[in-house]
Amino acid sequence: MKETKHKMHKPHFIHDIRIGIGDMCKITGVTGRQLRYWEERGYIKSLADEKNSVRKYSWEMLYKVGSIKVFIDEGYTLAKAVEKSELREKEMAIIRKFMAANMHGVEITDEEKLYGQLDLGQCEGKKIYGVVDENGSHLEFGEG
DNA sequence: TTTCTAACA
DNA sequence: TGTTAGGA
Secondary structure (H helix, E strand, C coil): CCCCCCCCCCCCCHHHCCEEHHHHHHHHCCCHHHHHHHHHCCCCCCCCCCCCCCCEECHHHHHHHHHHHHHHHCCCCHHHHHHHHHHHHHHHHHHHHHHHHHCCEEEEEECCCCEEEEEEEEECCEEEEEEEECCEEEEEEECC
């Protein structure tokens, strides 16, 4: 896989995505003025080229800006919105860790309605299932 | 045309 | 926060 012709411009992963400030504005509804201010305050960061250059944002920043924007629209101040956004992200990281370690399978029970049963492994000899059905979701014990 | 910083009728 | 000037 040699790239002798044109380097760059071939993102293979979502993590390679780079978003300009204009697109960031269109996608999130946050103004360029706000984005520059948020960066100045250290709430977000753009990809470190030298300063005074054109800002590029990562996928993570797109996500974070969108998240902050939601909280702002709910009436939180910028500082509180950032706080909630960052707390949410940390909580989600823990949830992902837990799920990665304990999700042993998913059985789909209704493809239309997206109901199913999560195999969450065992505890004290009993199987644990997370059930999503017409009643919402709940936990169930199964036979060892 | 877009984005940059700095500053303010 | 909006907006504008003046460059890059």
